[in-house]
Amino acid sequence: MPVMSKLKAISGSAEIVGVAESDRLGKLPNRSALQLHAEAADNALADAGIPMSDVDGFLTAGYSTYDVAEYLGIEPRFTDSTIVGGSSFVIHIAHAMAAIQAGYCEVALITHGQSGRSDRARAAMNRGLPAAQYEAPYGILGPPVSYSMAARRYMHEYGEDRTRQALAEIAVSTRKWANMNEMAYMHDETMSFDDYHNSRWISWPFHLFDCCLVTDAGAAIVVTTPERAKNARKGGVKVLGVGEGHDHSMISQMQDLTLPFGRHTGPQALEMAGITHSDLDLTMIYDSFTYTVLVTLESLGFCGPGEGPDFVADQRTAPGGDFPLNTNGGGLSYTHPGMYGIFTVIEAVRQLRGETGERQIKNRNLAMAHGTGGNLSSTGTVILSRD
Amino acid sequence: MTEYAKPIPVPQPESERYWEAARREELWLRSCLDCKQAYFYPRDICPNCHSRNTDWIRSSGKGTIYTFAIVHRAPHPGFGPDAPYITAIVELDDGPRIPTNIVGVDPKPENLDIGMPVQVVFEKITDEITLPKFKLA
Ligand SMILES: [Zn+2]
Numbered sequence: 001m002p003v004m005s006k007l008k009a010i011s012g013s014a015e016i017v018g019v020a021e022s023d024r025l026g027k028l029p030n031r032s033a034l035q036l037h038a039e040a041a042d043n044a045l046a047d048a049g050i051p052m053s054d055v056d057g058f059l060t061a062g063y064s065t066y067d068v069a070e071y072l073g074i075e076p077r078f079t080d081s082t083i084v085g086g087s088s089f090v091i092h093i094a095h096a097m098a099a100i101q102a103g104y105c106e107v108a109l110i111t112h113g114q115s116g117r118s119d120r121a122r123a124a125m126n127r128g129l130p131a132a133q134y135e136a137p138y139g140i141l142g143p144p145v146s147y148s149m150a151a152r153r154y155m156h157e158y159g160e161d162r163t164r165q166a167l168a169e170i171a172v173s174t175r176k177w178a179n180m181n182e183m184a185y186m187h188d189e190t191m192s193f194d195d196y197h198n199s200r201w202i203s204w205p206f207h208l209f210d211c212c213l214v215t216d217a218g219a220a221i222v223v224t225t226p227e228r229a230k231n232a233r234k235g236g237v238k239v240l241g242v243g244e245g246h247d248h249s250m251i252s253q254m255q256d257l258t259l260p261f262g263r264h265t266g267p268q269a270l271e272m273a274g275i276t277h278s279d280l281d282l283t284m285i286y287d288s289f290t291y292t293v294l295v296t297l298e299s300l301g302f303c304g305p306g307e308g309p310d311f312v313a314d315q316r317t318a319p320g321g322d323f324p325l326n327t328n329g330g331g332l333s334y335t336h337p338g339m340y341g342i343f344t345v346i347e348a349v350r351q352l353r354g355e356t357g358e359r360q361i362k363n364r365n366l367a368m369a370h371g372t373g374g375n376l377s378s379t380g381t382v383i384l385s386r387d
Numbered sequence: 388m389t390e391y392a393k394p395i396p397v398p399q400p401e402s403e404r405y406w407e408a409a410r411r412e413e414l415w416l417r418s419c420l421d422c423k424q425a426y427f428y429p430r431d432i433c434p435n436c437h438s439r440n441t442d443w444i445r446s447s448g449k450g451t452i453y454t455f456a457i458v459h460r461a462p463h464p465g466f467g468p469d470a471p472y473i474t475a476i477v478e479l480d481d482g483p484r485i486p487t488n489i490v491g492v493d494p495k496p497e498n499l500d501i502g503m504p505v506q507v508v509f510e511k512i513t514d515e516i517t518l519p520k521f522k523l524a
Pocket of ligand 1: 419420421422423424433434435436437438
């Protein structure tokens with residue numbers, strides 16, 4: 001089990017000094033996934049004011065680190081290709097902190113790049129995997145099918161109508177934030193409750209507007225020591241708490257479809273940071289689907305099991321509400337290239353720095369960023385602090 | 388007959404007996420002789436108590452719907468002609484849950500519910516592979 005005394009001892013011992021997206025997000029048929037990694041890396045290092053040649057720790061997911069490091073022309077002394085779906089890049093922040101603390105490296109670069117929309121060379125599934133034998137032959141293939149089966153179970157346990165209303169609240173509030181983010185794919189498209197309910201079925205009980213976008217995007221984060229953070233161009237945002245883990249891979253192996261692994265990583269990250277839920281000014285939760293947000297709020301302990309629909313009622317999570325959530329517009333309305341988790345951290349850092357213009361939250365001291373990967377399989381949580 | 392266009396399982400060393408049994412229209416599960424629990428999917432070491440003292444048992448093929456979805460946008464071209472189709476996780480009376488399709492029912496939400504009893508049926512897709520599916524009991 002994680003040793004809380006040791007975790008508390010390294011709380012705040014690494015800082016995020018650079019965050020960036022690729023130059024553009026959305027439909028980018030003339031950019032390869034590796035180009036997106038490289039653009040984002042260059043942008044994030046510029047944001048930090050640190051040259052690429054200073055990078056001595058490298059973390060990525062989806063590719064081996066040696067493929068992307070070679071492409072970038074770097075020779076890391078700490079290398080981590082942990083790949084547990086979209087939560088990977090949030091988990092990488094914890095790994096970067098541990099590596100910095102242990103002396104493996106001083107400047108860790110985390111990159112992401114995926115052509116979810118325009119990929120010319122999509123990889124096939126490994127046919128030896130259990131999922132290829134027991135789920136894919138039944139068309140239990142891809143996140144919308146597995147997450148919608150989990151959502152149907154939630155409806156059974158906690159009521160179909162109030163669940164449906166909650167999913168609609170989340171879709172609509174998230175779109176309102178996207179309407180305030182110029183980088184958001186849906187920046188110019190508003191969504192009413194009727195639009196939500198009238199959108200076509202993808203995998204019942206999911207409408208189209210329960211599902212994240214499919215885009216091309218890159219992103220990168222630079223993590224370093226508190227000493228180096230002092231000289232970074234914009235200073236540092238401290239990493240106060242972290243948590244990671246998983247309890248299954250296939251959706252049919254998930255013990256309780258209404259209780260993902262955030263039940264462990266959320267409380268761990270908060271305790272390590274020495275704060276409680278009510279101390280947070282911003283919560284960023286990977287919204288692969290509306291249901292992911294609902295069930296994650298509960299698992300993280302913001303409310304109890306089955307209380308999520310009351311928690312998100314009346315557009316509480318929208319601009320002007322008292323619980324700012326996914327202020328970039330999320331995977332639902334901003335961007336979602338496949339493994340979105342890194343973008344939750346980027347928005348949290350920008351909000352804490354006060355860089356987000358029209359959608360800037362007022363109090364900006366503490367934020368949580370939380371990623372989910374696979375089929376509600378893995379989670380990674382980080383707590384970030386402005387000072 | 389048109390060619391079968393959906394993903395076809397490739398039996399692995401630890402699952403050959405599962406697929407052989409399905410070919411005979413029988414559903415077999417691994418079961419642990421130490422913790423006395425049947426489990427899915429087939430592997431040699433019990434995922435519950437981690438014992439190697441495991442065996443095979445024949446399932447009754449009876450269970451209930453644990454959850455389901457009705458897939459309208461096929462996630463793979465092979466499922467295009469089937470959409471909308473029903474995916475489900477069935478909780479077997481023997482204990483474990485198994486991913487599957489519910490067949491023989493019009494794929495509309497009002498025709499299905501969690502907890503409904505179901506019974507295994509078998510669909511031969513190639514000479515080697517027969518898929519266990521479920522119908523309402
Ligand atoms: Zn056992």
